[in-house]
Amino acid sequence: MTAQGVPLRRRLLVGIVSVTALAVALFLVPLAIAMNILYHDQTVAALQRDAAWVAAAVPDEPRAPLKLPTGLPGDLAIGGYTTAGARLFGNGPAHSRLATSGKDGRVHDMVEDGFLAVSAPVPSDEGPALIIRVATPNSQVEQRIQQAWLLMGGLALIVIALAAGAAVRQSARLAAPLERLTAAAQALGGGDFSVRAAPSGLREADQAAQALEMTARRLGDVLARERAFSADVSHQLRTGLTGLLLGLESALSRPGTDLTPAVQAALTRGERLQEVLDDLVRLSRDSRAPAERLDVDALMEETRQEWHGPLARQGRRLTITVEPALPPVTAQPAAVRQILRVLLDNALRHGQGEVAITVSDVGPGTAVEVSDHGPGMAPDSDPFTRSSGHSHGIGLALARSLAEAEGGRLVLSRASPPLFSLLLPGHDT
Structure with a gap:
């Protein structure tokens, strides 16, 4: 109607x-x-x-x-x-x-x-x-x-009366599916993504109902992912901001202490936090942008410069190994950079010993593996779930969602000592 x-x-x-x-x-x-x-x-x-x-x-x-x-x-x-x-x-x-x-x-x-x-x-x-x-x-x-x-x-x-009766029945049969589709579309516009239109027996109306149902399901999935992404980003930013504030408060709590190192550390953390924020904002805006060819060597060098200092202060080494003649990789640099930050931050906070990054050819794509010598995860646990009880589970969930958005996968290849593998698709030539 x-x-x-x-x-x-x-x-x-x-x-x-x-x-x-x-x-x-x-x-x-x-x-x-x-x-x-x-x-x-x-x-x-x-x-x-x-x-x-x-x-x-x-x-x-x-x-x-x-x-x-x-x-x-x-x-x-x-x-x-x-x-x-x-x-x-x-x-x-x-x-x-x-x-x-x-x-x-x-x-x-x-x-x-x-x-x-x-x-x-x-x-x-x-x-x-x-x-x-x-x-x-x-x-x-x-x-x-x-x-x-x-x-x-x-x-x-009598014939006209019979035709009128048949017209009333047929008009109800034809109009009812459209009225149900209208109600379903209004419910979808109101935020109800569980709308389902009952089959009517009319092929065209049923096809429209199926299309509306698929649209509602996709919109619900997209909204759920967006909400999860927002929660993960909020956690990621809150963690960095908390570290920055704790460093400043610790320096201020010691009278007579030279504040220059604390301020420099806060500036470094602030710059890193700003870079993380810029990357995440770019990813959220360009979620449907076509992926570009990734410069693996430049990204690994950037990662070395960023994480060598924090690991060295804990007496730990960072080893990066890149196989020669790697196949071209298709991914957005900001997404891969954030995934590596989550994995390295996880190794810094919860791991032990040397942290190793290995980039190797796996046939149709490239694998980026991050490992350390810490206790790792329980064999039956899923580190990527937000309800797993681990504080780092939210960050890993964000990293997995970013990997899937790039057409890749992030998996826990070994629970103890932990080994995370990021699988990136190859570049079509």
Whole structure:
């Protein structure tokens, strides 16, 4: 049903009933005309038969009293006329124009004085000298025709009523799926992504319902991912901001301490936090941007410069190994950079010993592996779930979502000591 204009149900009802009424009228009018001609011709034929019977039984020169044949209908007016139209005997008008037309020796018929009359000449050697006129009330013929018309009109009304009933049912059958689709679309616009349209049996409506259902499901998935992404980003930024604030508060809590190192560390962390924020904002805005060819060597050198210092302060080494002649890699640098930051931050906070990054060729793509010598994860745990009970699970969930957005995968290849593998797709050449 549209917001403006005639409702679909009414349009279908009026359209079907109008077409049916027009078809009935186009069929009924010619039928009524044909019925009128048929009844008239049947009556004339019967009168001609009776007139010929009387003409055969009457002598050339009738004498009174004249005895007419028996078995004739009682409502007939039978009379004998001269060729001049004057009545000699029987019933009828004193002068008949129909009788005068019978002098040519043929049978004639016409409506005369309210009667449908037929004239038949009496056979004679010298030509017709006597005309027999047989007539029946024309009102009886018209009444018979009117009864036939009433019957046809009644049948026409029944047909139109049946068409109206079928139109009501069909319009409801056609409009109901559209009304349900409208309600589902309104619910979808209101934020209900669980809308489902029941099948209606109409292929086009069911296809539209399936398309709407798939759209609702995709929108729900996208919204869920966006919400999860926002939560993960919030956690990632909050962690960096907390470290920055704790460093400043620790320096301020010691009177007489030189604040220069603390300020420099805060600036470094702030610059890193700003870079993380810029990358995440870029990724959220360009989520559908085409991926570009990744410069693996430049990214590994950037990673070395960023993470060598934090690991060295804990007495830990960072080893980066890149195989030569790697195949081209397709990914957004900001996404891969953030995934590595999550993995290295996880190794810095929860791992032990040397941290190793290995980039190798795995056939259709490239694998980036990050490992350390810490205790790792429990064998039956999933580090990528937000409800896993680990504080770093949120960051790993963000890293996995970024990897999937790039068409890759992030998996835990070994639980203890931990080994994370980032699989990136190759570049189509």
